Amino acid sequence: MSSIIKDLPELISNKIISEQTAKDIERYYAAKKEDQGSNTLMIFGSIGAILVGLGIILIFAHNWDNFSKSVKTLLAIAPLLLCQVAAGYAILKNKSQLFKDIAGILLFFTVGSSIALVAQIYNIPGDLEGYLLSWTLLCMPLMYLLRSNMLAFLHLGFITYYAVVAGYFETERPWPYLLLLGAFIPFYLRRLKEHPFGRITSLFNLLFPLSLIITLGAFIAGAGEFGFLIYMALLGFIYNTGLLPKLESRNDYLGLGSVGIAFILLLSSFKWIWEAVETQQFVDSYYIILWVILFAGMVYMAIINGGKQFYKNAFQAVTVLFPVVYLIGMGNSVLAAILDNVMVLALGVITVKHGIDKVDFRKLNFGLTIIAALIICRFFDTNMTFAVRGVLFVCVGVGFFVANSMLVKKKRANVLNTTEDEN
Incomplete structure (x- = not known):
């Protein structure tokens, strides 16, 4: 040293x-x-x-x-x-x-x-x-x-x-x-x-945002399904804060934000959630003001980190698109549920791709976990037979094995290429 x-x-x-x-x-x-x-x-x-x-x-x-x-x-x-x-x-x-x-x-x-x-x-x-x-x-x-x-x-x-x-x-x-x-x-x-x-x-970087996530629920009791929107804004703010140069080397903010964003999307992927959104009659102005403050803070942090092209990051993009899906859900619950599932699937696929491109096992397996969780969630609100469910589980398991094997080979190839270049 x-x-x-x-x-x-x-x-x-x-x-x-x-x-x-x-x-x-x-x-x-x-x-x-x-x-x-x-x-x-x-x-x-x-x-x-x-x-x-x-x-x-x-x-x-x-x-x-x-x-x-x-x-x-x-x-x-x-x-x-x-x-x-x-x-x-x-x-x-x-x-x-x-x-x-x-x-x-x-x-x-x-x-x-x-x-x-x-x-x-x-x-x-x-x-x-x-x-x-x-x-x-x-x-x-x-x-x-x-x-x-x-x-x-x-x-x-x-x-x-x-x-x-x-x-x-x-x-x-x-x-x-x-x-x-x-x-x-x-x-x-x-x-x-x-x-x-x-x-x-x-x-501190882990416990501070975790405290915010835990206590937000104490401030939005009674918000109903609108709480999904508020939580998504907070998690988007935490994720974008993690992209700041002083914090980007520490993955605590990014980790909590990305896991939280994926969790909210998965939780809201059930059709009964959007049916409740469609029938919700009134949202108190307090909850709307709170969401506006958090959403504005989230967008501000995203612009600081990425300028006008902040939407290229998948996790940033879904936090901006989620309010649009919520507005659609107020009029058409079926379409909103479909769009939510599409966003979850896209998030998982993009995360897997980034994991492969950057030879990052954590990103790869996180993306595969998102896809697997989406499939499991659909078991509860679709009429798939046990045979179809079994095939899907087998496919996901094989996907984990194949993707990780490919990444191991790619990492070894990169090490060999680096060694040859040095010689």
Whole structure:
């Protein structure tokens, strides 16, 4: 690694690589070095901190009924005060990041336990939604004060949990989630800027869009089949975001977006979905405004990445065509169902072709999986005999085997050609 870094100035002077490429290489190896040195300690240290916190709670719980109210209050608050002192000491003395992570995690969980215990001691009424919201709001500054990735993960996980509880079970739109997510974004962007190739950054790149996908359902309860349109716009936005130069080398956004787009198309390929769209009488303006915002963001990101020819990407194209199919479905459910199935089939075939052209096994098998899933879906709303279904399964299985065998041969041929050219 050190020899590569030393050779960078010579490569720049000979115009073999650009200065920007050299900076990217330096950042990559810096992130790799950081990950190798600290990830194991951080992970196991954090697990240890969580176990210690849970152990303290269990020790108190064992003898809880034998304590007086004043003793219970002291025991509820004392761990919180101790962890605050530890976190303050870590900040003032600028202790190691591992120390900060452990102190921060202990403080995070003692905040939650103190709130719950005080509420139980004094019979303060409340619900899970309000409890999670109070907990995450109180702990929100910690990820910045301690600059802790683990606290950022906890923050993102708990606000997603709050949104699920509020939106899916309490049937309330969790608007505070947006505020709490906004508080997380600057931390995430700084991490993305400073360590674009780090493993921790890669995990953020996966969990952040996953949180958006999970919580969107909490905001569109009652949207009916129009929810397919909203979800397609969000997944299109995530996919196009993954095409940005800073994120394209990490496949997390692209992976989630492409899988989500294929899933929505497959789910909406059933004819009864389009029959429901055709009979749907009214869509609340709130859902339309939300879709317009997400669709505009999706198109904007697509234009940034591909200009006026962004439609050449199959996944981008289907996200733009899907609203057109939805409009058709409002008047003709049969035609919309056919068009949806055609889009799924085309997406699978194009993905297989790209996989073969680029010798990419993941793309090849993803495309074949889309085609196989489409065939399986049609088993449920068509009157095919078991013999026909069996033949289709055999064909798909043979297709997987043949396509992968061809790609292996092509990869070997490319390696041989490269070796001959070097000689």
